[in-house]
Amino acid sequence: DQQVKQNSPSLSVQEGRISILNCDYTNSMFDYFLWYKKYPAEGPTFLISISSIKDKNEDGRFTVFLNKSAKHLSLHIVPSQPGDSAVYFCAASGVVSGNTGKLIFGQGTTLQVKP
């Protein structure tokens, strides 16, 4: 079973507009969530994270929102830039994953920002 799901394989937005990437999880024992960004032929790079004790975390153009009751998180990028075009992965960890820091990843969403 997929414990972390990104149901949108792709998203296309215009430069300057907001990009919203969504992620759902099934296990309420996850307590730490991260977003990674991946360019072709490179490894995933850390973007932003949020602990389950918070519902929002902001870093520059990037904001992550967590809705624990809905088991849903989202990444907002505003304004979107062409350099943001990449694959975005949602990941989760917690006691349920052995509390080792092991991350469970979603399938990824490919974001294209058009100039």
Next chain:
Amino acid sequence: GAGVSQSPRYKVAKRGQDVALRCDPISGHVSLFWYQQALGQGPEFLTYFQNEAQLDKSGLPSDRFFAERPEGSVSTLKIQRTQQEDSAVYLCASSNSRSGANVLTFGAGSRLTVL
């Protein structure tokens, strides 16, 4: 080193051959993870080391997969008698946390193609 280094970046193997993939984590990082990323999917956990101890190998898909980290730094993932379904990018990640919420730093990956 400054980042996680993986070699080889690309490996083509004939079905039935053995392969070895190397990971040099960030110096001083206690935790080391191996992930497998199939085309169009998110990274999937294979195994986890804390120093030289392999604490979790629940993600290894078969007994043909073996990982080691004998001195608690460099790690090697070995795949014996490779099969076509082993074709994937193998990602190594490290962190300086022993447990709980932490950010993994990934290498660029080793892309394995089994013919």
